[in-house]
Amino acid sequence: MTATTTAGTAETTMARALNAALxxxxxEDERVLVFxxxxxxxxxxxxxxxxxTAEFGEDRCFDTPLAEAGIVGxxxxxxxxxxxxxxxxxxxxxxxxAFEQIASHVAKMRNRTRGALPMPMVIRIPFxxxxxxxxxxxxxxxxxxxxxxxxxxxxxATPDDAYWLLRDAVNDPDPVVFxxxxxxxxxxxxxxxxxxxxTGIGRAxxxxxxxxxxxxxxxxxxxVALEAAEAAAQDGRSLEVVDLRSIVPFDDETVAASVRKxxxxxxxxxxxxxxxxxxxxxxxxxxxxxxxxxxxxxxxSGFDIPYPPPKLERSHxxxxxRVLDAVDRLQFDDEPDVLHLAREAS
Amino acid sequence: xxxRKPTTVREPVRKTAxxxxxEAARKTAPATGxxxxxxxxxxxxxAVPVRFVAEDGTAxxxxxxxxxxxxxxxxxxxxRMVLGRRFDxxxxxxxxxxxxxxxxxxxxxxxxxIGGVLALRDADWLFPTYRDxxxxxxxxxxxxxxxxxxxxxxxxxxxPAAVRVAPQxxxxxxxxxxxxGMAEALRRKGEDGVVMAFVxxxxxxxxxxxxxxxxxxxxxxxxxFFVQNNRYAISVPLAKQTAAPALAYKGVGYGVRSEQVxxxxxxxVLSVLxxxxxxxxxxxxxxxxxxxxxxxxxxxxxxxxxxxxxDGEVERWEAADPLAxxxxxxRGRGVLDDAEVxxxxxxxxxFAAGVRDALNADPEHAPGPMDLFEHVFxxxxxxxxxxxxxxxSELAAExx
Numbered sequence: 001m002t003a004t005t006t007a008g009t010a011e012t013t014m015a016r017a018l019n020a021a022l023x024x025x026x027x028e029d030e031r032v033l034v035f036x037x038x039x040x041x042x043x044x045x046x047x048x049x050x051x052x053t054a055e056f057g058e059d060r061c062f063d064t065p066l067a068e069a070g071i072v073g074x075x076x077x078x079x080x081x082x083x084x085x086x087x088x089x090x091x092x093x094x095x096x097x098a099f100e101q102i103a104s105h106v107a108k109m110r111n112r113t114r115g116a117l118p119m120p121m122v123i124r125i126p127f128x129x130x131x132x133x134x135x136x137x138x139x140x141x142x143x144x145x146x147x148x149x150x151x152x153x154x155x156x157a158t159p160d161d162a163y164w165l166l167r168d169a170v171n172d173p174d175p176v177v178f179x180x181x182x183x184x185x186x187x188x189x190x191x192x193x194x195x196x197x198x199t200g201i202g203r204a205x206x207x208x209x210x211x212x213x214x215x216x217x218x219x220x221x222x223x224v225a226l227e228a229a230e231a232a233a234q235d236g237r238s239l240e241v242v243d244l245r246s247i248v249p250f251d252d253e254t255v256a257a258s259v260r261k262x263x264x265x266x267x268x269x270x271x272x273x274x275x276x277x278x279x280x281x282x283x284x285x286x287x288x289x290x291x292x293x294x295x296x297x298x299x300x301s302g303f304d305i306p307y308p309p310p311k312l313e314r315s316h317x318x319x320x321x322r323v324l325d326a327v328d329r330l331q332f333d334d335e336p337d338v339l340h341l342a343r344e345a346s
Numbered sequence: 347x348x349x350r351k352p353t354t355v356r357e358p359v360r361k362t363a364x365x366x367x368x369e370a371a372r373k374t375a376p377a378t379g380x381x382x383x384x385x386x387x388x389x390x391x392x393a394v395p396v397r398f399v400a401e402d403g404t405a406x407x408x409x410x411x412x413x414x415x416x417x418x419x420x421x422x423x424x425x426r427m428v429l430g431r432r433f434d435x436x437x438x439x440x441x442x443x444x445x446x447x448x449x450x451x452x453x454x455x456x457x458x459x460i461g462g463v464l465a466l467r468d469a470d471w472l473f474p475t476y477r478d479x480x481x482x483x484x485x486x487x488x489x490x491x492x493x494x495x496x497x498x499x500x501x502x503x504x505x506p507a508a509v510r511v512a513p514q515x516x517x518x519x520x521x522x523x524x525x526x527g528m529a530e531a532l533r534r535k536g537e538d539g540v541v542m543a544f545v546x547x548x549x550x551x552x553x554x555x556x557x558x559x560x561x562x563x564x565x566x567x568x569x570x571f572f573v574q575n576n577r578y579a580i581s582v583p584l585a586k587q588t589a590a591p592a593l594a595y596k597g598v599g600y601g602v603r604s605e606q607v608x609x610x611x612x613x614x615v616l617s618v619l620x621x622x623x624x625x626x627x628x629x630x631x632x633x634x635x636x637x638x639x640x641x642x643x644x645x646x647x648x649x650x651x652x653x654x655x656x657d658g659e660v661e662r663w664e665a666a667d668p669l670a671x672x673x674x675x676x677r678g679r680g681v682l683d684d685a686e687v688x689x690x691x692x693x694x695x696x697f698a699a700g701v702r703d704a705l706n707a708d709p710e711h712a713p714g715p716m717d718l719f720e721h722v723f724x725x726x727x728x729x730x731x732x733x734x735x736x737x738x739s740e741l742a743a744e745x746x
Contacts, residue, residue, distance in 0.1 A: 059534075065564055070523055070557035077527015080512070082535070097553070104517045105524070112501035112513055114713070115721045150722055173724035202727070249727035 015185040017159035018048045018124075021166035022086065026056050029084065032170060034061040034072055036088030036124075045090055046113055046126055046185055050108055066092060072101040075121050076109065085121045086170060092127040093136040099144070106175045107150030111338055119175045122166070127155075128220045128270050129181035130317055132310040138182075140271030142219070145177040146247045146280075153247040154201055155179040157222035159189035161205075161245055168200045174199070181220035204251035206258060210240035212266035213330055215323065216255055216281055218244035221268045226324035228268075239327065252284060259285050260292040264330040266300060268323055273301030295331040357698075391594035391606045395638050398613035401666050403674025408614070410718065415616050417681045423464055425690045426678055427456040427669050430480040432694035434488060436701050437479065437496070441647045445705045446496045450477045454610070454642030457668035458574045460484050461615030461637075465623045466542055471532070473512040473525040473543040477574075481544070482511055486599045489697075490704035497705065499712045503724070510539075519549040522558035522571060529567035529626075542570045542619075548579025550593050556600070562685050563601040568626035571634040572619065574609060576641035581654040597634030609637025610668040613675065640666070715741060 012020075025032045034052055036044070040063035043050030052061035064071050068089060075085035089095035100122065110118045129138030146153045154169060154176055156162040162180070169176035192198060198205065207222060208229050217225040222243045229239040242258050244251065259265045265285050269278040282297040300318045308316045398408045408414065415423075434453050441449040452459055466472060466485075474481055482492045487504050494503020495514055502513035512528075515521035525543035545696070549555055550573055562569045573593050577584045590596060597604035601713040604707075607618045615637055622633035640663040644651035675693040676682035719726055719734040726734065 006482075065557070065560050067557040067560065069520075069554050070561050070640045073520060073523025073554060073557070074527040074530065074561055077524035077529070078531045080506070080524060081528045081531020100517060100556075101520060101523070105520060108501075109513075110723070113506055113721075114500065114502070114717075116502075116505045116507055117513075118724065148591055152723070250729060252728060 007108065009191050011188050012159050013185065014156065014159045014162045014180070014187050014189070014208075015046060015048060016188075017163040017191050018166055018180065019050055019052075021163045021170075022049060022052060022213075023055065025086070025167060025170040026052065027058055029170070031082065031084045032060075032086060033078065033083055034086045034088075035064050035074075037064060037066055037068075037090045039063060039088050044088060046180075046182070048124070048126075048180075048185075049088065055288070068096075068098040069101050072098040072106060072123065075107050075123075076101060076119065079108075079121050084170060087121065087123055087191060089123060089125045091137045092139040094126055095123075095125050095141065098123075100178075102145070102151070102175075103148050105147045110174065111150060118173055118265070120173050122169045122172075122176050122178050124166075124178045124180060126182045126185075127179045128181050128183065129307060129313050130220060130270075132313070134310060135307075138313070140269070140276075140302065142179050142247060143271060143276045144175075145179075146257045146277055150175070151248060152176040152201060153179065153221035154245065155181065155247065156245065157181065157184065157207075157217075157219055158166045159187065160191050161243075163191045164197050165201060165245065171300075172201060178289060182224070183220055185257050187223070201246045202249040202251060204245055204254040206238070206240060206254065207243045208241040210238035210262065212238045212262060212332075213266060213327055214240045214242060214258040214262045215266050215268055216242045216244065216258075216285075217268040218247060218277070220270050221318065224270075224318060224320055224323060225268050226318040228327070229313075231320055231324060232327060237327065248282070250280075255281065255285060255286040259280050259289045259297075263292055263294040264303045264327075264332075265289075265293070265297045266323060266326045266330070267297065268300045268318055270302055270317060272304045273299055274304045276301060295329075295334075298326045298329060300326045364507050365466045366596055380464040386598065389573040389598045389601065389603050390720060391592060391598075391604045391636070393590075393730065395606045395608045395636075396614045396618050397608040398617065399611045399671055401671060403671050405675065405678075408617070412614075412617055412621075414613050415620065417676070417679060419464065419616070420613060420672070420676060421681055421686070423460050423616060423674050424669075424682065425528050425693065426464070426484045427612065427672065428690040429694040429697050430456050430459055430484055431669060432691075432698045433701060434480055436622050437493065438495075438643070439704050440702070441496075446493060447498045448646045448648055449479075449496055451643035452477050452641070452648045452664065454479050454667070455574055455576055455639045456480065457615045457672070458572070458609050458637045458639055461619055462542060462544060462572050464616055465619035468510065469537065469539045470623070471510045471512065471520040471525070471528050471539060471541045473528070473541065474514050475518075475521070475544050475546060475549070476514050476516050477546065478514065478544050482514070485509070485511060487511065489701045490709070493701075493705060496587075499709060509704075518637040519545050519552035519555040519558070522549075522555050523561070524629060525569050525571075526558050526562045526565070526567045526632075529569045529632075530564070530565060535570060538627055540568045540570065540623050542572055542623070544572050544574060546579065547573065547575040547577065547584055547587055548582065550596055550624065551572075551587055556596075559597055559600040559602050559632070562632035564600045566629070568629070569601070569632040570619065570622045570626055571632065573634065573636040574639055575636055576609075576639050578641050578645070578651075578655070580645040580649065581651075583654070589599075592636060596634035596635060602632050603630075604634040604636070604637065606636045609639030610671060611664045612668055612672045639668075 039049040214227040267278040463484045491503035522543045529541040594604040594606040
């Protein structure tokens with residue numbers, strides 16, 4: 001990675017880090033194009049594309065008509081033609097019209113043409129809640145994409161990851177659904193310089209080390225898990241926090257290593273729980289770590305309800321207390337029931 | 347496409363008479379003068395489909411501004427139509443023999459299939475549907491590679507980038523958006539290529555079709571949307587598909603120049619498409635061309651068309667057969683004789699034999715089970731590597 005103007009900066013926000021990543025990508029590779037609804041002079045409703053049209057011109061960063069299937073379909077054609085589109089879906093729930101294009105073409109084109117037509121593109125989706133958004137602005141839609149073979153699904157929890165994962169996504173030879181946790185847009189942090197940059201897509205990161213249990217989280221839930229770990233520490237319980245960063249590809253290695261070490265696991269996700277990413281994580285952990293587990297893998301998630309109105313979202317969103325309640329249910333006080341093993345042996 | 351300018355010459359009329367004159371003008375179509383918007387008129391298709399050759403093969407007066415392709419081009423088109431029809435019949439036969447899983451025939455649509463392809467250059471791109479195998483063969487693609495999708499060996503059997511033909515698209519009208527994106531890509535790279543998207547009558551009901559028209563018009567993309575209106579979307583007839591006076595009018599609301607053409611008249615199809623392609627190439631922007639044609643066979647071999655249409659209707663369309671029409675027309679012009687006709691059919695027979703041989707032989711480089719994990723991503727994920735190993739061990743166990 002060549003030196004960029006942004007990496008290595010002091011304190012910034014996730015929103016500014018994303019903006020910088022797009023700017024640097026546009027600068028470095030003329031095949032990169034940014035387009036979507038209101039991403040031009042306005043700079044996007046979250047200002048992630050702020051200033052890009054001014055710097056790179058309407059040709060490189062432009063507004064499209066209001067049609068999400070069209071945005072992604074256009075990107076498919078452009079990727080076929082050798083470009084690297086980075087498109088913005090304005091909100092999670094507004095991306096659904098594009099789902100056919102994503103599932104049937106973006107995800108499958110490389111495979112159906114046996115590598116002749118790869119789809120190097122990034123679909124940026126501001127997702128999840130916690131920002132007081134009204135109806136249809138706060139869906140956790142990551143499972144739909146993660147369930148679709150051929151898509152990489154990435155979600156940053158820090159400005160550093162926001163910058164570097166987005167740079168990696170733009171450079172990736174495959175399509176990446178880049179899920180931006182809205183409530184972390186204003187979270188502060190630093191962006192590492194290139195020589196100390198975080199690992200790329202496909203690797204999880206241990207955000208806090210601990211010995212008693214592992215909390216596995218991603219995107220907006222990482223800060224919740226860290227808050228819970230901090231509170232648990234005050235109670236004398238040591239929790240390890242693993243930030244997935246990349247849902248697809250999934251880093252079994254880092255997650256399993258942590259759970260084998262701690263022997264207990266709670267998966268934290270903001271999304272509704274049923275058939276979600278957390279269910280997949282829980283299944284993978286017990287498949288790999290069964291003999292290291294002292295308690296069942298538990299999930300903490302949003303409820304299986306349509307995303308609630310702003311005044312009620314607090315009750316829906318998993319918070320540190322709900323995570324700590326789950327940790328309490330990890331059977332720390334139970335003696336292992338091994339007597340039956342002894343009986344069977346005799 | 348000709349610009350249909352309204353008649354602007356107006357005689358001075360005394361105030362008292364104006365109202366009467368205006369009312370009279372409204373009653374006698376077409377309206378003129380201030381009742382017309384030239385910006386709209388420029389987009390409107392002709393009131394009736396453009397036609398050069400009547401059903402009986404005799405020439406009719408085409409609309410002003412339209413010119414017929416040269417005889418040599420028409421003769422070439424004729425040969426390709428003969429070949430295309432024979433290929434189509436062969437593919438249907440191979441389906442009955444179980445060599446193809448399914449085949450959506452385009453019998454009766456040869457003027458569209460061949461006309462569409464002949465309007466394009468090699469450097470142009472084509473975005474076809476599953477019913478356009480004949481067009482792909484006419485463009486020179488290897489027929490065995492074209493039929494890979496339907497034979498079931500893989501999804502797309504040819505290299506789209508090498509032949510500038512996108513994979514045959516099954517999700518309806520989704521390819522129209524890709525066509526616009528590709529048109530943008532070509533223009534950005536400084537190429538003067540044009541993109542043609544094939545779509546059916548049913549496809550024009552899909553949202554993607556409308557989004558594509560809108561995008562193409564807003565961005566003035568060099569795209570030709572070619573609607574083959576064969577009057578059926580599987581079993582649903584046109585009358586249940588749309589209330590539009592013609593599908594061609596769907597372009598007008600988006601600012602896309604539109605035209606309708608007799609889709610069984612190769613001369614008309616080629617003439618109209620060639621000028622639409624030229625218009626796009628010269629920077630004019632997108633066009634929509636609707637060809638009125640007919641799907642002579644059922645949707646696929648798995649479909650039973652007698653459940654939703656009368657035999658009489660099919661027989662009536664036999665009279666409009668595009669191949670017989672072109673043959674009569676060319677014979678009448680002295681361009682085609684018995685020897686030429688026989689030679690065209692001979693070439694088609696030889697081609698069909700080649701298709702049969704290719705499909706009956708086991709392909710040399712057919713993908714195997716382990717190929718299932720290739721090209722999901724550029725590099726397989728750890729999970730895919732595990733699953734690949736699992737399948738490999740299953741296969742090894744089978745062999746033991």
